[in-house]
Amino acid sequence: MTTPVQPADPTSLTTAPISGRQVRIVLYLLVAALLAWLIFGIWPAWLNSALVSKKAFVSAILNGLTLSGLYFLVASGFTLVFGLMRNVNLAHGSLYLLGAYVGYEIADRTGYWLLGVAGGFLVLAVIGVVMQVFVFRRLEGDDLRQTLVTIGISIVAADLMQAVWGGTTYQFQLPDWLGGALKLPIVTAIKSNGTAVFLSYPLYRLLVLVAAAVIGVLLWLMLHRTRVGMMIRAGVDDRAMLSASGVNVHMVFAVVFALGAGLAGFAGVVGGSVLSVAPGEDVRYLLASLVVVIVGGMGSITGAAIGALLIGLAEQIGLVYFPTYGVVLTFVIMVVTLAIRPQGIMGKAR
Amino acid sequence: MTDPAIANLGAPQPIWLDRIGIGNILLAIALLLYPAAASDFFLTQIGAFSLIYGMLALSLMMLAGYGGMISLAQVTTAGIACYTVAVFGANNTGVLGFGWPWWLVVPLAVLLSAIVSALIGWISVRTTGIYTIMITLAIATAMFYFAQQNYSIFNGHSGFSGIKAPEFWGVYWRDPMPFYYLSLGVAAIAYIAVLYGRKTTFGLTLQASRDNPRRMRAIGYDVTAHKVFAWFLAGIIAGFGGVLLVWFNGRISPGTIDVGAAIDVLIIAVIGGIRHPIGPFIGAVVVTLLQTFAIDLVGAERFNTLIGLVFLVIVFVSPDGILGLWTRFGPRMAQESLRSGG
Numbered sequence: 001m002t003t004p005v006q007p008a009d010p011t012s013l014t015t016a017p018i019s020g021r022q023v024r025i026v027l028y029l030l031v032a033a034l035l036a037w038l039i040f041g042i043w044p045a046w047l048n049s050a051l052v053s054k055k056a057f058v059s060a061i062l063n064g065l066t067l068s069g070l071y072f073l074v075a076s077g078f079t080l081v082f083g084l085m086r087n088v089n090l091a092h093g094s095l096y097l098l099g100a101y102v103g104y105e106i107a108d109r110t111g112y113w114l115l116g117v118a119g120g121f122l123v124l125a126v127i128g129v130v131m132q133v134f135v136f137r138r139l140e141g142d143d144l145r146q147t148l149v150t151i152g153i154s155i156v157a158a159d160l161m162q163a164v165w166g167g168t169t170y171q172f173q174l175p176d177w178l179g180g181a182l183k184l185p186i187v188t189a190i191k192s193n194g195t196a197v198f199l200s201y202p203l204y205r206l207l208v209l210v211a212a213a214v215i216g217v218l219l220w221l222m223l224h225r226t227r228v229g230m231m232i233r234a235g236v237d238d239r240a241m242l243s244a245s246g247v248n249v250h251m252v253f254a255v256v257f258a259l260g261a262g263l264a265g266f267a268g269v270v271g272g273s274v275l276s277v278a279p280g281e282d283v284r285y286l287l288a289s290l291v292v293v294i295v296g297g298m299g300s301i302t303g304a305a306i307g308a309l310l311i312g313l314a315e316q317i318g319l320v321y322f323p324t325y326g327v328v329l330t331f332v333i334m335v336v337t338l339a340i341r342p343q344g345i346m347g348k349a350r
Numbered sequence: 351m352t353d354p355a356i357a358n359l360g361a362p363q364p365i366w367l368d369r370i371g372i373g374n375i376l377l378a379i380a381l382l383l384y385p386a387a388a389s390d391f392f393l394t395q396i397g398a399f400s401l402i403y404g405m406l407a408l409s410l411m412m413l414a415g416y417g418g419m420i421s422l423a424q425v426t427t428a429g430i431a432c433y434t435v436a437v438f439g440a441n442n443t444g445v446l447g448f449g450w451p452w453w454l455v456v457p458l459a460v461l462l463s464a465i466v467s468a469l470i471g472w473i474s475v476r477t478t479g480i481y482t483i484m485i486t487l488a489i490a491t492a493m494f495y496f497a498q499q500n501y502s503i504f505n506g507h508s509g510f511s512g513i514k515a516p517e518f519w520g521v522y523w524r525d526p527m528p529f530y531y532l533s534l535g536v537a538a539i540a541y542i543a544v545l546y547g548r549k550t551t552f553g554l555t556l557q558a559s560r561d562n563p564r565r566m567r568a569i570g571y572d573v574t575a576h577k578v579f580a581w582f583l584a585g586i587i588a589g590f591g592g593v594l595l596v597w598f599n600g601r602i603s604p605g606t607i608d609v610g611a612a613i614d615v616l617i618i619a620v621i622g623g624i625r626h627p628i629g630p631f632i633g634a635v636v637v638t639l640l641q642t643f644a645i646d647l648v649g650a651e652r653f654n655t656l657i658g659l660v661f662l663v664i665v666f667v668s669p670d671g672i673l674g675l676w677t678r679f680g681p682r683m684a685q686e687s688l689r690s691g692g
Contacts, residue, residue: 086480088480088483088484090483090487138666139666142669143480144420144480145665145669147480147483148616148620148661148665149662149665149666151613151616151617151661152658152659152661152662152665153658153662155613155617155654155655155657155658155661156654156655156658156659156662158654159652159653159654159655159658160655163652163655283491283609286487286491287487287488287491287492287609290484290487290488290491291488293484294481294484294485294488323499325496325499325500326499327492327495327496327499328492328496330492331488331489331492331496334485334488334492335473338473338476338477338485339473339476342476342477
């Protein structure tokens with residue numbers, strides 16, 4: 001985010017004591033204070049009646065944040081692949097689901113959940129490279145056919161996964177140290193005898209949120225502070241020029257595809273542990289990634305984070321306050337974004 | 351060199367036989383005589399079903415082939431017509447069902463789906479190329495989830511059942527023979543309309559906007575308006591397809607408009623070919639036949655794998671579908687593929 005540069009006019013500093021920037025900062029602080037009070041303060045009765053209950057509200061926010069984390073993990077791979085290769089990978093949801101199944105199998109056989117997470121990432125990363133080398137490289141430069149091919153792959157993959165794992169819902173067995181709930185320093189209500197009721201929230205969900213944030217930061221650092229990241233960013237801006245300057249573009253593509261697919265697989269295991277693994281999840285996460293990157297802007301990690309936050313929060317808050325129209329809320333966000341900024345919030349106009 | 355139709359414009363108008371083309375006449379005769387040879391199953395499950403899905407794919411072909419906009423929301427548009435027929439006509443679910451006569455319901459259904467289509471178009475024409483697929487897919491999925499969750503209009507997961515085709519002129523139009531001819535008639539009108547429409551000023555402007563939107567804008571054409579109107583027209587075709595579809599099935603539920611169905615329509619159009627309006631119908635016949643007889647080949651459960659693989663092979667081998675294979679060595683070889691060169 002860059003703020004518009006104010007003209008360096010000495011008079012403006014003296015004659016206009018409050019600049020637009022200061023107003024904005026005050027506004028942000030007010031919003032932050034309001035949010036902090038909404039979450040940590042003790043609600044008066046009228047607010048409780050207006051927003052169902054504080055517990056419902058804070059839980060919706062926390063669930064929304066957790067979901068945002070998952071959406072970010074899935075969508076960041078999608079947006080990276082798109083940004084670099086102009087390849088709309090409509091099989092991305094299938095990668096998520098496959099990752100979940102692979103992770104489940106490994107965790108189930110070995111008994112170590114962490115091995116399942118690592119396996120989900122690694123296996124899917126390998127599959128990503130295979131897809132890139134054997135499918136997309138052959139159709140390079142033909143966006144439309146690449147997209148059609150991913151549709152075909154997603155159909156076949158969904159069908160084969162159903163053949164192998166059937167239509168049943170799988171539930172991960174979380175290790176003990178991840179189970180249980182954490183008591184948060186958030187007072188939801190005061191009992192009549194004066195003791196405060198604290199909100200407890202599943203520890204695992206909080207960890208998902210933390211993991212997503214850490215991975216987001218790592219991705220950002222990788223993109224902005226390392227040589228590979230520099231190549232990727234250069235490739236996003238001008239692929240031909242990157243190739244001309246002696247970089248093996250196909251290597252970069254393979255790395256990005258492995259990373260994107262691996263993240264989808266990772267998210268599959270992590271997300272499958274929060275919710276469950278079942279056929280149909282692929283479509284759900286594909287839709288989520290689509291909307292997140294449309295809203296956030298194609299090819300931008302920061303955009304994916306913003307989009308994921310918006311969509312995840314909207315979905316969970318919608319679920320609590322207007323259950324039947326939750327999907328519409330997501331949709332409205334997408335349409336409004338398209339109407340105001342067709343390239344997405346952080347997208348670059350091409 | 352986008353379409354031979356454009357190149358032919360300057361030539362003197364040939365006599366009517368040449369204008370219609372021997373192939374089209376033979377095809378028409380074959381289709382008209384088809385009921386004489388086919389059983390009821392082949393009339394409805396293969397014949398009428400192909401014609402209906404051919405129409406849905408035709409609405410997609412029209413947008414993709416002439417407008418460069420690949421939509422995955424055609425089944426959503428058709429779904430609007432289905433639901434309109436269910437809500438305003440009669441159904442036996444006991445929810446809504448105003449019982450309006452068919453001659454009121456059908457125009458309303460088609461009009462509504464055309465309007466919805468135009469709205470979808472209006473949202474998606476803000477972006478181009480590959481983005482259109484994503485946005486229409488997002489719209490189609492959102493619509494599916496909405497229909498599934500909303501009980502006041504869409505009656506949620508179960509949808510509506512017991513929707514009957516009308517009965518007039520002493521004919522019950524869902525009987526195999528009448529329904530086949532009804533579908534054939536509507537599909538033929540849609541096919542001819544698209545065939546004719548591509549040579550009209552509007553059709554040519556649309557194709558020009560596909561090839562070079564920038565230049566068209568510079569000349570002074572409102573590219574957005576043309577594209578949105580194309581969506582409106584596609585919505586009319588999809589709407590008629592939807593009305594026939596709901597009469598065919600006798601029921602409508604969110605399952606009819608889910609992502610799988612949306613992708614099916616795209617598969618039909620791509621397998622058939624999106625260069626010429628006949629492509630979607632060829633694709634529909636191929637997919638319907640596969641769908642029906644794949645059970646003998648791979649079993650009912652693995653049908654999607656088969657169709658997905660066929661689709662993959664077609665995309666890899668021939669970007670223009672079966673139609674592309676057909677004309678591979680013909681004079682249409684030089685056609686530019688769908689990629690719009692911004």
